[in-house]
Amino acid sequence: MKFAISYSTPFYGVDPEKLVGYAQHAESCGFESLYLPEHIVLYPGAMFGQSEIPPTLPYADPLDCLSFVAAATRRILLGTGVLLLPYHHPVTLAKRLATIDVLSKGRMRLLTVGLGTLPGEARAVGVDFASRGRRADESIDVLRLLWGGGEEGVSFHGEFFDFDDLCSFPKPYGVTQLPIHVGGSSRAAARRAGRRGDGYFPGGALTPQERAGQLDLARSTAARAGRDPDAIEYTRWGSIDMSTERVEALAAEGVTRVVVGAGSTEPERQRDELSAFAERFGLLDSRVDQPGPGPG
Template identity: 50%
Template sequence: MRYAVMVPTETGRAADPDWIATYARHAEACGFESIVAVEHAVVVSRYSSEYPYAASGRMELADDCPIPDPLDLLAYLAGCTETLGLATGVLILPNHHPVPLAKRLATIDRLSGGRLRVCAGVGWMREEIEACGTDFGTRGRRADESIDVLRALWADTAAEGAVHDGEFFRFSGAMSYPKPVRPGGIPIHIGGHSKPAARRAGRRGDGFQPLGLHGDALQQALAEMRRAAEDAGRDPDAVELTLGHAVTKIDPARTAKLRVAGASRIVLAGSGATDLQQQCDELSACAERLGLAAPTTPTTANPATGAAR
């Protein structure tokens, strides 16, 4: 089992360079596989869209919470760490034109030595997606085509370049370099809770991260993913499953249950504590419970800056 940690965006410190660099280095020292950054290009105040992962219909983050661009954040953290995987969760594909996105992702992957993983989705906040210039009703089709564009531009097409002729994007002879480190390109996982998300994972994804699903709902989503993969002539067992849990609650018994469900990675959310030392202590305790590598040096907070040293 691999264990990833979420960037603790809810603390409001994800854009503080010393704070987030120390957190990422500590996660790496503790033996966590990767760090996962969320995305919201904008949060529209008093949005009317319903957040699907809370009974209130509102996301936990304040409208004015600092949410750094996930790709810029991951590029920064790539330079602060050596082996820690770098992942998005969830990159909102309709917010991006896939041609420049392919270049940005490949550049981060190449400069980090192949450490990037993309978990992508279609987004739930209509106001955000429309502010980015995309019709909310077409976001699913655009996301599907964007994945095809990314893979076309990452492929080794030699002198002919990449060709794509779709509903939203068209080009020919496109040469996009550098290429990702892995010959098959950067892994693209699909995040979401809906049937279309499950089908997208089966048809196009290297992985599936069902968000907010448990019990029967999770099993139904996995069955939907498997049917879609088989219909597309793909091996459903090759679609990697990532599930979520909490840093302060995960233990070997809970891991065993998620492994039975098919998970090979668990993304862990923190407690929301704003104190960096507490966040790092929670990572250390979690790593000890799970039998991960112990930090080589202790983290001590600098009271003057709130960073660790």
């Protein structure tokens, strides 16, 4: 089992010293990776389920934050949970992600993408909310095409993106592709993970039966697409106070990574929570005190 930590800027704030201190302490504790969420814009009346989202929550740009963190850390992998893929142009995004990966020496390896649930957010960036799923699918294809292309250039002609003979450099650090995980709480997300994802990261508000059904759907979709279903990583949310028994139960369900977040907003208390978690699960014993994965 791999253990990751999340940093929620809407609740912890965007103080640079707190962000860096959190990431550095997580790295020293032996956490594998650090995840940040995304909302591009909010607005009065935006809803998450039955709850209104306060429009003043400070959702910082996750990729800018991860680049900032990368400069202050050595080993911890960088992730998004989730990046709203339909609201980014994939040609620009391919360059941003590859740049972070190069500058961090191969640590931008846990990109998790989702569709977004706020129609007003889609309107704000000029994206048709109803077609955002198809747009995300094309974006994944464009990202991989650009990362894998050479000096002769690559071309793409789709519903949303159209170009000829483009070259995108630098390439990711030592690899031809960056992993793309798919997040979401729907069967459509599970199918997307099976067709195109390197991993699946479902949301939190699902019944055990629906979770199991979605994982089966992701794997069966991968098999039908000629992909290896066992190669799809399975990430789930957990809690900072979760027990070893709970982690064992998740492992039995096929989970390969658990993401938790500190319950406190106070840095000292956050450090205590991360340290206690790391001690409970032996992260310090398995820590590797060297830079990230590097080429290969």
